[in-house]
Amino acid sequence: MPTSPEQLTRYEKIESFVKGFKLSSLTYKRVMSLLDEEMKNGLRSQTNTYADIKMFPTFVRSLPNGSEKGQFLALDLGGTNFRVLLVKLDGNSIDIQSKTYLIPQKIMLGTGAQLFDHIADCIAKFTRDHGLLGERLPLGFTFSFPCKQEGLNIARLSKWTKGFRCEGVVGQDICRLLHEALKKKTSAEIEIVAVVNDAVGTLMSTAHGDNNCEIGLILGTGCNACYMERLENVGLWEGDYSYPEQVVINTEWGAFGDNGCLDFIRTEYDRELDTFSINPGKQLMEKMISGMYLGEIVRLVLERLTTEGLLFRGIDRECELFERGRFFTKYVSEIESDRDEFFRSTKQVLDELQVENYTTEDCKIVRYICTLVSSRAAFLASSGLATLINKLGRPEMTIAVDGSLYRFHPRFHNLMRLKIQELVKPGLKFSLALSHDGSGKGAALVAAVAMRLRDVKQELCDNGI
Numbered sequence: 256m257p258t259s260p261e262q263l264t265r266y267e268k269i270e271s272f273v274k275g276f277k278l279s280s281l282t283y284k285r286v287m288s289l290l291d292e293e294m295k296n297g298l299r300s301q302t303n304t305y306a307d308i309k310m311f312p313t314f315v316r317s318l319p320n321g322s323e324k325g326q327f328l329a330l331d332l333g334g335t336n337f338r339v340l341l342v343k344l345d346g347n348s349i350d351i352q353s354k355t356y357l358i359p360q361k362i363m364l365g366t367g368a369q370l371f372d373h374i375a376d377c378i379a380k381f382t383r384d385h386g387l388l389g390e391r392l393p394l395g396f397t398f399s400f401p402c403k404q405e406g407l408n409i410a411r412l413s414k415w416t417k418g419f420r421c422e423g424v425v426g427q428d429i430c431r432l433l434h435e436a437l438k439k440k441t442s443a444e445i446e447i448v449a450v451v452n453d454a455v456g457t458l459m460s461t462a463h464g465d466n467n468c469e470i471g472l473i474l475g476t477g478c479n480a481c482y483m484e485r486l487e488n489v490g491l492w493e494g495d496y497s498y499p500e501q502v503v504i505n506t507e508w509g510a511f512g513d514n515g516c517l518d519f520i521r522t523e524y525d526r527e528l529d530t531f532s533i534n535p536g537k538q539l540m541e542k543m544i545s546g547m548y549l550g551e552i553v554r555l556v557l558e559r560l561t562t563e564g565l566l567f568r569g570i571d572r573e574c575e576l577f578e579r580g581r582f583f584t585k586y587v588s589e590i591e592s593d594r595d596e597f598f599r600s601t602k603q604v605l606d607e608l609q610v611e612n613y614t615t616e617d618c619k620i621v622r623y624i625c626t627l628v629s630s631r632a633a634f635l636a637s638s639g640l641a642t643l644i645n646k647l648g649r650p651e652m653t654i655a656v657d658g659s660l661y662r663f664h665p666r667f668h669n670l671m672r673l674k675i676q677e678l679v680k681p682g683l684k685f686s687l688a689l690s691h692d693g694s695g696k697g698a699a700l701v702a703a704v705a706m707r708l709r710d711v712k713q714e715l716c717d718n719g720i
């Protein structure tokens with residue numbers, strides 16, 4: 256807290272540069288009604304073409320029931336991490352072995368052929384190392400980018416997001432691209448039976464043991480949500496209307512605000528971050544919330560306060576704090592985890608960024624900025640979830656959450672719990688459940704459900720039904 260008059264004016268001045276991050280409950284409620292409207296536009300076939308939130312039907316109609324069995328390969332391509340997994344399911348027991356591989360930035364910004372060849376190489380290596388050659392392996396692919404699905408294993412990429420921009424993939428069926436790359440790279444008998452988004456995988460994974468779970472949320476590199484919707488509300492549905500009359504909708508709500516409807520809450524820092532991103536004007540809600548961007552927003556504020564002479568008065572202009580992308584979102588978690596007056600983690604971060612001659616007062620301000628930026632992110636994500644909870648109107652709801660931002664940030668869970676409580680209709684109960692290995696296990700579960708349904712169909716055919 257400021258003690259001297261000089262400090263008081265310093266804090267007042269700082270406040271004038273950051274007040275845009277402090278939004279009232281009324282503002283979050285306004286965001287909710289805009290989001291609700293945009294989601295309705297996405298669901299209706301007449302308005303979907305120009306809607307920002309695409310509300311993609313996924314072809315996932317049933318949640319797992321615990322009877323899934325067998326050995327599956329799963330891939331998880333999320334934006335930061337790429338993993339190959341071997342998942343063994345037997346009723347409620349699950350055994351997972353996995354390996355994480357690196358996707359170099361050159362490949363993220365290269366051609367589609369290079370990307371899928373690289374993925375196929377990793378799978379080939381994984382199957383060799385795990386002695387799986389010669390086995391028949393159904394594969395579930397968690398591919399966490401907006402796709403228009405034409406079947407459980409047909410998904411056309413509608414646009415790249417996060418850090419990816421590979422040439423020649425938009426509009427293509429990513430399962431076919433992977434299938435062709437696999438044919439070249441391995442002799443293993445792999446069949447791609449399902450492709451899902453990570454939010455959907457997360458929902459599947461938690462729903463496996465919890466019947467109240469109908470919403471999945473990702474707070475990782477990106478931000479996205481999915482939920483179970485009744486078919487009668489899905490104008491875009493082209494499949495059959497057989498039981499169960501429901502389908503999981505992948506909202507792709509990260510694109511909320513791309514038509515300008517969130518401009519009234521975006522700050523100068525949000526605008527600058529967007530201008531220098533690889534996809535300006537796109538994914539504006541995601542850019543205020545997710546792990547790929549929060550650190551950079553904090554960095555931009557710190558840079559501005561420094562330029563105004565309100566922070567780091569002894570700093571060298573050449574230091575790394577002034578480099579774009581240099582302030583990682585994990586620093587925000589580390590700084591906010593500093594509970595004592597010694598600011599040990601904050602100092603460690605500042606040292607890593609080569610900031611010199613900082614004071615304890617500077618550390619306090621840095622922590623304050625981190626809390627402002629992360630609270631707004633958590634509250635915006637909460638507004639999204641509260642909109643879905645109100646829409647579904649179920650008396651009890653579990654929300655499955657995955658992603659490193661939610662997992663590791665010290666306050667995200669509590670901030671969200673309190674804000675959602677404030678925003679949902681009275682009487683609706685909810686809980687936020689961290690999903691364990693949502694995207695990996697989820698992809699295998701979707702593959703398993705698909706195989707189970709396929710077996711049931713085959714049996715009906717064999718019996719002439």
Ligand code: ADP
Pocket residue numbers: 332333334335336337453474475476477545546547548583584585586588657658659660663664
């Ligand atoms: P993916 O999106 O590929 O599934 P993750 O869920 O691991 O991967 O999310 C990666 C994102 O999480 C990155 O943008 C990174 O900045 C952020 N992140 C990683 N560690 C932390 C942390 N300790 N606190 C907050 N954010 C983190």
Ligand code: MG
Pocket residue numbers: 331333453475657658694
């Ligand atoms: Mg993930």
